[in-house]
Amino acid sequence: MRKPVYLDYAATTPVAPEVAARMAQCLTFDGTFANSASRSHVYGWQAEEIVEEARAQVASLIDADTREIVWTSGATEANNLALKGIAETYRATHTQGGHIIVSAIEHKAVLDPATWLESQGFRVTRLQPGSDGIITAAGLEAAFQDDTFLVSIMLVNNELGSINDVKCLVDVCKPRGILFHCDAAQAAGKIEVNVKKLGVDLLSLSAHKFYGPKGVGALYVRRAGEVKVAAQIHGGGHERMMRSGTLATHQLIGMGGAAELAREQLSEDSLRIATLRDRLWEGIANLPNVTRNGSPSCCVGGILNVAFGNIDGEMLLLSLRDLAISSGSACNSASMSPSYVLKAIGLSDEHAQASLRFSIGRYTTVDEIEFAIEHLRSVIAKLNKA
Template identity: 55%
Template sequence: MTDVTPSLPVYLDYAATTPVDDRVAAVMQRYLTVDQLYANPASRSHMLGWQAEQAVEQARRQVADSLHADPREIVWTSGATEADNLALTGFMRANRERGMHLVTSIIEHKAVVDTASALELEGFEVTWLTPGTDGCITPEQLRHAMRDDTALVSLMAVNNELGSVNDIAALAAVAHEFGAAFHSDAAQAIGRIPLDVEAQGIDLMSLSAHKAYGPKGVGALYVRRHPDIRVEALIHGGGHERGMRSGTLPTHQIAGMGKAFALMAQEGDADQAHIAGLAERFMAGIAQTGGIYHNAGDGHHVPNIINLAFDGIDGESLLMALRDVAVSTGSACNSASVDPSYVLLGAGVPRSLALSSLRFSFGRFTTEADIDHALGVLQHAVSGLRAPAPAGSG
């Protein structure tokens, strides 16, 4: 155990959001106040507007470079949720003649699940794939679900609750065999797995800044420049972003996202090596406590997300017992629900274990001291919750 005292509370919920890197915040500050470059990037009649537009386009290139894409293929959004909505609804509405069938999985982010469900109400047909216990969809599964009228396949790169990694290149290849387009939610993937939209055959990809040490409230949708990839706008008014997403662009947030993605491209490998060491330390420490299961731990997964089930312990009770440690019972987008995680149930985790599960997620600023403190608190809490009640207490 390290002797360094951690900062409290210890934050192990990086999959929900990451802190903004100081270097990102410094870039954002340049575009906010009266003595900075605060102009509207759509104002092309004066130099201040040109300078703001230059910042937006530099960020567009930084995001594109991280994906090996063309900057003209990046469409700014308010986040990955909007990007998912634009990808699914915008594409399916614009390509009705290609087919009315969409394929996705039951453990996608709610932004995809709920959007696909809304499309069903519009008359589109959705096939919902069930992953294996490793939390992944196989190319063979997808192939069996494909039809002549399948227009789009949407499968995430990295699952936000399990950390499981899909082979998106192989899945995209299957989609293309049937003439369908392929979309992937990559909010949890930037800097954590290799992304190359050209080599992997990706047609649409959703991105988020705040999962990559950038600001909340900004994201992007990669849209391949190809005549067959058409997206109908969901937000109208001004024709910004090549007609796909109108609205005044938040220069400071976009510049922050660009810097964050540039840093992830430069430092992602070092970050992941650091995090992998922390994950190994965490798992070695937790192994001393019995009755703990690593959900979807038998497949390929990123090291920064570890989902554990604590047999015989209610997850909410354990969460409350973890003083000074910030973790979650699942996706932050579904945290108000008292039901077990639909992702865990979808991956075949028994309901009793799903109710006893917590997600631990590490990041760039997590230290060994944080891990050691969390282990101590966790082991104490588990022992206390599993201790038999005193005689006569019932």
């Protein structure tokens, strides 16, 4: 039985084979299995050495200092640590109030912590994007209040692929001393992510979005006196007192190896993937009532979000059994309600529910794209006749 063509790389990527092989060497007694915090014997020293090598590889991917990388279990924890950790530090020196700005189309890993912070007495503004899914500097500046202390806006949107000009957004925050956090989970390994050029104070990463393992990520924390993150997990003071817990050596090696591969192959991967994405769109663009969601020009190469007119979205998704695709974020896939991201850029409930996200990756082939085009055209033709 033929497996469906996998076009859901934005949900997760397979671990690169060379990365998986390196991870396997850190699991058994014959490998580097020890606790990297065990500094009294050679096993621990060896584990610490390769963990720090992995930290350097992740730092190199985003042009950070190794001391600015804090290991986490993924971007969800990194986002929580950034928002809650900065808010807690702010509350320690302010008796009340505190204003935070996020975009309305952030991942739930930012929106849900923001909602929780509201329950703790902070005020949150959720900025609406344009129809292209992009937040403007003028819109951000207009939302500032006297006590705004933190902004969190993603670099690449996980459903649309739209790219925010984060540097411009940071530039309007800096004169006011407002800290800037960026969720870069969908950007790293796909476009250049350089924390020095962007000027961000905090940035979240997730290994499984760039061919590393699930269950590991990192938070970049700029080394500066004004960037103080209160720990949200306590118990040993690991990661410079910001995130306690025994480090999962094999996971960190996986993230480090994937980061190094992503850096080395960034230009090649991004060009090839964008070419495949464009071919897929060209192959279906002339179908009746088909429109592309988001910005066609300011979009990461691997994501294509398409509305299929008046066709029932659930029926379309079920009919495309030979394609592994999604109707939006994997975190919301159990919900049949229309995507809040698509609603935020102005789509009706009907069009939002008739939209699908195709995401292409390193292992996608030309033949798979041609098959996807043929399959889509065939299924839509049948549904339109029904």
